[in-house]
Amino acid sequence: MKIATFNINGIKARTQALLDWLAEAQPDVACLQEIKSVDEAFPREPFEALGYHIETHGMKAFNGVAILSKLPLEDVTRRLPGDDGDEQARWIEATVMGPKRPVRVCGLYLPNGNPTPGPKYEYKLAWMDRMLTRTRTLLGDEQPLVLCGDYNIIPQAEDAANPQNWLTDALYLPASRAAYQRLLNLGLTDAIRAQNPAPGTYTFWDFQAGAWERNNGIRIDHLLLSPQAADLLQGCGIDKAVRGRDRPSDHVPVWIDLDA
DNA sequence: ATGCCAAGAAAGTCTTGA
Numbered sequence: 001m002k003i004a005t006f007n008i009n010g011i012k013a014r015t016q017a018l019l020d021w022l023a024e025a026q027p028d029v030a031c032l033q034e035i036k037s038v039d040e041a042f043p044r045e046p047f048e049a050l051g052y053h054i055e056t057h058g059m060k061a062f063n064g065v066a067i068l069s070k071l072p073l074e075d076v077t078r079r080l081p082g083d084d085g086d087e088q089a090r091w092i093e094a095t096v097m098g099p100k101r102p103v104r105v106c107g108l109y110l111p112n113g114n115p116t117p118g119p120k121y122e123y124k125l126a127w128m129d130r131m132l133t134r135t136r137t138l139l140g141d142e143q144p145l146v147l148c149g150d151y152n153i154i155p156q157a158e159d160a161a162n163p164q165n166w167l168t169d170a171l172y173l174p175a176s177r178a179a180y181q182r183l184l185n186l187g188l189t190d191a192i193r194a195q196n197p198a199p200g201t202y203t204f205w206d207f208q209a210g211a212w213e214r215n216n217g218i219r220i221d222h223l224l225l226s227p228q229a230a231d232l233l234q235g236c237g238i239d240k241a242v243r244g245r246d247r248p249s250d251h252v253p254v255w256i257d258l259d260a
Numbered sequence: 261a262t263g264c265c266a267a268g269a270a271a272g273t274c275t276t277g278a
Contacts, residue, residue: 034277062267062268169278208264
């Protein structure tokens with residue numbers, strides 16, 4: 001079962017780019033972030049024509065997540081528990097019925113948190129605390145679980161080309177990284193990190209200042225695996241070349257292959 | 261220190277991103 005995460009930065013602007021990548025990468029499951037669309041406006045038809053079931057959790061203009069899957073999806077739930085007043089569309093879960101076994105998949109778009117300090121950063125930290133609680137509950141099932149998406153977290157210095165530029169940024173502040181580490185401490189495996197990626201391995205390059213041409217990137221899109229999922233891990237990768245195409249997203253797809 | 265770019269909402273230019 002190939003599971004990918006991809007912050008597409010606008011489904012309407014990226015429909016063809018996403019179709020092209022799906023056709024060549026052939027993921028069974030693709031978790032999308034920043035669809036920037038209400039559910040009713042998601043362009044379903046061309047993706048259904050490729051054989052994908054579609055579950056969306058969108059909102060007007062910003063944020064928004066979705067799961068595309070060639071395998072059947074069951075028990076789809078939307079919204080991250082813990083704050084009934086949170087209207088931002090950043091979390092969707094579904095059970096993917098793999099040919100060998102089911103996998104619970106969570107697609108997430110973790111808040112950016114800038115500027116710091118301020119209410120947006122407080123929201124990010126509170127959101128991460130809610131995610132910790134939700135993850136603890138999900139891990140109680142002791143089943144294969146994949147938490148994937150745009151975490152907006154640079155875990156370590158080697159995950160940025162110029163870590164000194166991020167010292168006061170919400171993506172790299174000690175409190176942000178500590179909250180991410182608390183997630184890992186529940187027993188999760190960062191799939192890409194587990195493969196000891198080469199220096200200069202990133203998933204995001206800013207549109208500005210020639211970041212792509214200079215490989216001035218950061219690694220902020222992650223797939224975290226429960227112990228039961230980590231035992232099934234057969235491979236993972238980053239489809240870096242997507243960033244060099246016409247009208248790209250600023251993020252690229254990251255994927256795992258599970259024996260499921 | 262700031263803009264550099266890009267998408268969306270909306271018809272100006274602002275908001276958001278990271």
